[in-house]
Amino acid sequence: MRIVLLGAPGAGKGTVAKMLTDYDGSVQISTGDILRNAVKAGSELGKKAQGFMERGELVPDDLIMDIMEARLQEPDCAKGFLLDGFPRTIPQAEALKKLLVKINLKLDRVINLDVPKDVILDRLTTRRTCSNPDCQEIYNIKSKPPKPDGTCVKCGAPAVQRADETVEAITKRLETYNEKTAPLIDFYKKEGLTTTISSLSSEEIVDQIKKAVK
Numbered sequence: 001m002r003i004v005l006l007g008a009p010g011a012g013k014g015t016v017a018k019m020l021t022d023y024d025g026s027v028q029i030s031t032g033d034i035l036r037n038a039v040k041a042g043s044e045l046g047k048k049a050q051g052f053m054e055r056g057e058l059v060p061d062d063l064i065m066d067i068m069e070a071r072l073q074e075p076d077c078a079k080g081f082l083l084d085g086f087p088r089t090i091p092q093a094e095a096l097k098k099l100l101v102k103i104n105l106k107l108d109r110v111i112n113l114d115v116p117k118d119v120i121l122d123r124l125t126t127r128r129t130c131s132n133p134d135c136q137e138i139y140n141i142k143s144k145p146p147k148p149d150g151t152c153v154k155c156g157a158p159a160v161q162r163a164d165e166t167v168e169a170i171t172k173r174l175e176t177y178n179e180k181t182a183p184l185i186d187f188y189k190k191e192g193l194t195t196t197i198s199s200l201s202s203e204e205i206v207d208q209i210k211k212a213v214k
Ligand code: ADP
Pocket: 008, 009, 010, 031, 032, 033, 035, 052, 053, 054, 056, 057, 058, 059, 060, 061, 064, 084, 085, 086, 087, 088, 092, 164, 173
């Protein structure tokens, strides 16, 4: 399947994308993961992106489009892709539209994960992420804890709080989402692509997505 996952930080895009990958082999493309790996590797891209990310601001559109233009043309995308965290702005959505025409692909659906703000805040402050770039398993200290010593159940690397998971950065990310990304719900509604899902269970969300793309 070829879908875009929209939703505030903490809405569950990453978790749902990982489950859908297991379901049909579509690749999860998370611009957040790509950028965090670039920061860790100290690459040119990482150096350009780091400050924006730590402040909870968006990385400039042209940097993101360079990444995505290359990424969407890699061979593993032939099985389908789940865009997690991209597009994030109207200009990115416009650029994606052009890019898809150029590579002759169509989106099946745009899934809008609609989660109440109190749930979002609670999830973000209790979230931990595996620090192994090849794993990046997501934990929650209340509902899905890492091992008692704080390491990842899957790979043993430390599960850590992200640099942008301070209260200030979280507040900023939510503001940025409302201002810059939420307008995409209507953008894709006009294209007849938006499906809004309000469930809080990832299993139920995945089921509804499978139905929506059929
Ligand atoms: P979340 O959805 O939990 O906020 P992500 O992992 O998707 O986090 O993104 C983390 C950070 O990476 C964002 O706050 C932003 O700085 C940057 N980022 C990720 N994707 C994009 C994008 N498509 N456009 C601009 N910045 C992005």
